[in-house]
Amino acid sequence: MDDVDRPGFDTAGRGTRSLEDGPPIDRIESVFAVYEVRREDGQVVYYGDPLAHPERVMRELWPAFRDRGYDATLERRHGEYALVAEPTTVGVDGIPWTNIVLLLLTVCSTLFAGSFWYQLDPVADPTVIWQAWPFTAAILGVLGIHEMGHYVMSRYHRVNASLPYFIPVPTLIGTMGAVITLKGRMPDRKALFDIGVAGPLAGLIATVVVTVIGLHLPPVTVPETVVQDPNSIRIELGYPPLLELLAAGFDQPLYRNDPATGVNPVVIGAWVGMFVTFLNLIPVGQLDGGHILRAMAGDFQETIAALVPGVLFALAAYLFYIDGYSVNTVFVWILWGLLTAFLASKGPATPVQDERLGRGRFVLGAVTFGLGLLCFMPVPVMIIG
Numbered sequence: 001m002d003d004v005d006r007p008g009f010d011t012a013g014r015g016t017r018s019l020e021d022g023p024p025i026d027r028i029e030s031v032f033a034v035y036e037v038r039r040e041d042g043q044v045v046y047y048g049d050p051l052a053h054p055e056r057v058m059r060e061l062w063p064a065f066r067d068r069g070y071d072a073t074l075e076r077r078h079g080e081y082a083l084v085a086e087p088t089t090v091g092v093d094g095i096p097w098t099n100i101v102l103l104l105l106t107v108c109s110t111l112f113a114g115s116f117w118y119q120l121d122p123v124a125d126p127t128v129i130w131q132a133w134p135f136t137a138a139i140l141g142v143l144g145i146h147e148m149g150h151y152v153m154s155r156y157h158r159v160n161a162s163l164p165y166f167i168p169v170p171t172l173i174g175t176m177g178a179v180i181t182l183k184g185r186m187p188d189r190k191a192l193f194d195i196g197v198a199g200p201l202a203g204l205i206a207t208v209v210v211t212v213i214g215l216h217l218p219p220v221t222v223p224e225t226v227v228q229d230p231n232s233i234r235i236e237l238g239y240p241p242l243l244e245l246l247a248a249g250f251d252q253p254l255y256r257n258d259p260a261t262g263v264n265p266v267v268i269g270a271w272v273g274m275f276v277t278f279l280n281l282i283p284v285g286q287l288d289g290g291h292i293l294r295a296m297a298g299d300f301q302e303t304i305a306a307l308v309p310g311v312l313f314a315l316a317a318y319l320f321y322i323d324g325y326s327v328n329t330v331f332v333w334i335l336w337g338l339l340t341a342f343l344a345s346k347g348p349a350t351p352v353q354d355e356r357l358g359r360g361r362f363v364l365g366a367v368t369f370g371l372g373l374l375c376f377m378p379v380p381v382m383i384i385g
Contacts, residue, residue, distance in 0.1 A: 023064040031060045032074075032083055046083040050074070057083075062185065062352045066158070071184040088160050088184060099163045103140075106166035106175050110136040113174030117265035119220055136174075138214065138269025140166070142206045143178045143276065149202025150180050150195055150288075157191035160184050172235065172381070173272050188353035189295040193361050196291025197368050200277050204371055207273030211243060214266030215252035222260050234259060234384040238377035240274050243267075245374070274375035279336065281372035284308050285343030289372070294348040295357055296365045305344040312337035319378060329382050 028034055034048040050057045054074050061083070065072035070085040077084075114132030115122040122129045147164035154161035160183040167176040186192045226232050239247075239254060247254050255261045283289035284305040294301040316333035319325045357365075 023061070023068055027064055028061060028083070031057045032081075034083075042086070044070075044085045045077065046085070047077075047080050048083065050081055054081075059352055063187070066187065071160075073185075096163050099165055102166045102168065103164075105168040106140065106178075107136055109168040109170060110139050110174035113170070113172060114139075114265055117220065117262075117268055119222060119226075132265065134217075135265040135269055138210045138266045139173060139175060139272055142203055142210055142269060142273030143175070145206040146199045146203030146273070146276065146280075147178045147180050149198035149200075153195045153198035154180075154182065157187065157194060159186065159191060159195065173268070177276055186349050186351040188351045189355060189357050190361065192291050192349055192351050193295035193357060193365065196288045196295065197364060199288050200281055200368055200372065203273055203277055204375075207270050207277065208242075208246065210266060210273065211246050211270035212250060214264050214268075214270055215247055215250055217264035217266055219253075219255060219264055220262045222262065224260070227260050236382045236384060237268070237271055238379045238381070239271075240278070240375045240377045242274055242371075242374040243271060275377070275380055278372050278375040278377075281369060281375075282308060282336070282340060283369075284340045285346050285348055287343060289369070290343070290348045292365050292368060295351070296362055298354065298356075301348055302344070305340075305348070308344065309337045309341040312340060315378065325379060325382070329379060332380055 025034060028046060029048075031051050032046065032048050033051055034046045036047040038045045038047065052060075058072070058074050062072050065085055069087060069089075071088045072083060072085045074081065074083055076082065108129075111129040111132050112122055114135030115129045117135060118132050120128040120131060143166070144164060151161050151163065162181045162183075164178045164180050166178045168174065169176045182195075186195075239256075243254070255263055280287055281289040281292070283293040283301065290301065290305065293304060297304070312333045316330040316337065319330045319333070320327065
C-alpha cells in the first residue's frame, strides 16, 4: 500500500483525478462508514464498514461514483471491507494496434478461404486471393456491423467497451467471428438489454442487405473435372428460413442438389451472418441472448440457461441416431452444448439497478428471439466425400 490519507485530502488516482472528483464523503458515509482512504495502484480505496447489505451499498453508491467518472466495487481487502473506485474512460484510448492487426490478419484469412468458394487455387497462385474481396467484404461487413451495434449502444449508455477484435482462423470462412470486451458493471437492465439487442439487430440488417446483393450476383460454376473427380470433397450448407424467404421473395435460385453450380460466395457471407446471429442469441451467460433474456426475465434466465445444453445435446443425438447424420455433421451442436454448459455455469451479467423493463423493450426482445429462430438450421454444414 502507499499514500495513506484521510477523507477530504487530495488523493491522486490516475492522471489528474483526485479524491475531490469523487462523490462527497458524506454521500459515501450515508451507507458506508469510512475510516481510511488509500491510493493503491491507481485506484482510490475507501476502507470502512457497510451500514447496509453490500448489495444495497452498491446500488446506492455506484451511480454516484459513475456520475463522477469512476467504476466502483465493494470487496474484501486485507480482511477489511474496501470500496474500490477506479477512474474510467469511455472510448478509444490511443491507437488500437491489436484491433488493427487482427483485422488485417482476418482480411488475409478470409481472402484465402473465400478464394476456394470462388473455385480458385490460392496455393498454386497466391495472387488470385484478391478476387475473393466480395466474400471478405460480406463477412467482415456483417460481423463488424454486429459488433459496432454493441459498441455504439455501449457508448450511449456510458459503458466502457473496446473496438471489435476480429478472430482470424483457417476455417471454411477464414474467421471465428469478432468480439468486443466490456469493462465494469452494467448500470441497469435497460443498458443490459440495449447493448445485448443492438448487435443482433444491426447485424441482421446488414445480413439482409448482403443477402439481397449476393442473390443477384452470378452463381459460381464448379469445373467439370472437379465434379467428376471421385476424390473431391463437396460442402453443402443448410439454408435457414430467413435465407429461404429472401430467395423466394426476390425469385432467386439457391441451386440445391446441383454439384456443378453454387450460390455466389457473397451469399455465403450472408449465411455466416445468419448463423452467427442464431448462435449469439442462445440465451446463456454472456452471449447476446443471455444479456437480453437476463434483462427481460431477471434471475429466471439462469433456469432457462441451464436447460440449453441439454437441448443442444438432444438435437445432436436426434440428428445422429434418428436422421442418420455423421458425427462430423452433428459435432457443431455437441461443441455448442459444451460451450453453453460452460457459459451457463459462469452466469449472466448482473445490472446494478435491477428494475423491470418496460413493455416496449420486452416486445422488442421477443421479436429479436423470433428473428434468431429464422436463422436456425438443424444441419449447418455437411461435408460429402
